[in-house]
Each structure stands twice: as C-alpha cells, then as structure tokens.
Amino acid sequence: MPKTVVCLQQKGGSSKTTLCIHVATMLKHLYPRKKVAVADADPQQSATMWMGKGAIEDIELIQVAQDGDGKQLKKELADINADVVFLDLPPFVESVSLRAALYGNVILVPVGPSELDISAAQRPLDVCNEAVGLDPTKVVLIVPTRVREGTAAGKELRDVLAEMGRVSKATIGMRTAYSDAVSAGVGVNHFAPGTKAYSEIEELTIEIAKELGFGRPK
C-alpha cells in the first residue's frame, strides 16, 4: 500500500485540490526517484481537469471512489503502484472522506482566515482525531491557507488554529501563482520557481515528507 496523504475539508473552495496538486508535484520535484500518484475522489474532478491538461507527466492520476461512497477505497489505494498517493476529496465529511481519514497516513486540513473557514474545520478535525485514536501513527496537519500578505490575519489565524491541533510550519498565502498554475496545468514548482509560492509549498512538502519517513530531499 502506498503512503497516503489526504486533503480533507467540508468546505468547498478551501484549497484542498490546490494543496493536493502543488504538494504532489513539489514532492516529485524534490524526490525525483519516488513514484507519486494523485487519486481523485471528488465527483467535480478538479484535480483530473488540472492534470488532464497534460503538462504533469511524471505523476499518475487515478479516479477512485466512483461509487461516491468509497466502499472499495482501501483496495483502490492498495492497487496504486506508487510510493505516495495524494487523495483529493469532495467538499463533505462523510462516506469517502470518513474512509480516507482511516487510511491516510498524513491528513491535511486546509483552513482559511475567515470565521466561516475556521468553524468549518471543527468537524473534519473531530473525524481526524477519531481516526488518530484508532491509529496514533497518523499525522493531522492543519494548514493555514489563503492568508493575505501584510495583514495581521496570518498570525491570528495560526494562533487560533494552534488551539485546534498541530499547525503546519508553512502558512500558504493568497497568491495568484496558485490559480495561474492551474490554468497552465502545472504545479508552482514548475510555474513559479524562486517565488514565495514555491518556498511555502516546498516547506509544507518537506514537513509532510519527513512524516512519511522519506528522509532529506535531493
């Protein structure tokens, strides 16, 4: 079974797919010898559309949980020939997302700075904590996202999130590079080298890779 990184949130537009693809492509960039896959379990198929542009050639894309429930999810993940699979989930915390919380080695919960974003994080985190109760090796990382640079919101958000669980070292800013890279069908590793978007995704990726036991990047 490949190591599994899950992007989980019940709110649409909370950067699940954005993190999933940018971190997957950055991990492949930093660890070229690792086999990386993306599994799309969202019926909206945003990850599939992004990767369908054909510019990301070294990462396999697989559709999973086509039944909507993910009854076969464990087998579908086990059948993927990769060292690590990034699982992009739909915007609800039921059925396939509950199963994903069970099978994920690292669960990313992206949370934006608005009150609505923060309150929407509680249920996914409750689910994650239950899954950690069953498997204490599982790591849950709350990832602050869509933070506008130069505002107090980033620091405040980190303080609030720290009360809710472990917060990633990286804070992900509100940056056009993230959405522009989508249009180009690539990750920021390719689209925006030398930028803050690159360095914050790199920092997040290295933290995740360490939890997966991947050692230092090249």
Ligand SMILES: Nc1ncnc2c1ncn2[C@@H]1O[C@H](COP(=O)(O)OP(=O)(O)O)[C@@H](O)[C@H]1O
């Ligand atoms: N940090 C960010 N900066 C700028 N735009 C972002 C950021 N995160 C997400 N977006 C944009 O917001 C929209 C929703 O993000 P997405 O990752 O698709 O959310 P989800 O998968 O949780 O529904 C997309 O258009 C995406 O490009």
Ligand SMILES: [Mg+2]
């Ligand atoms: Mg999505």
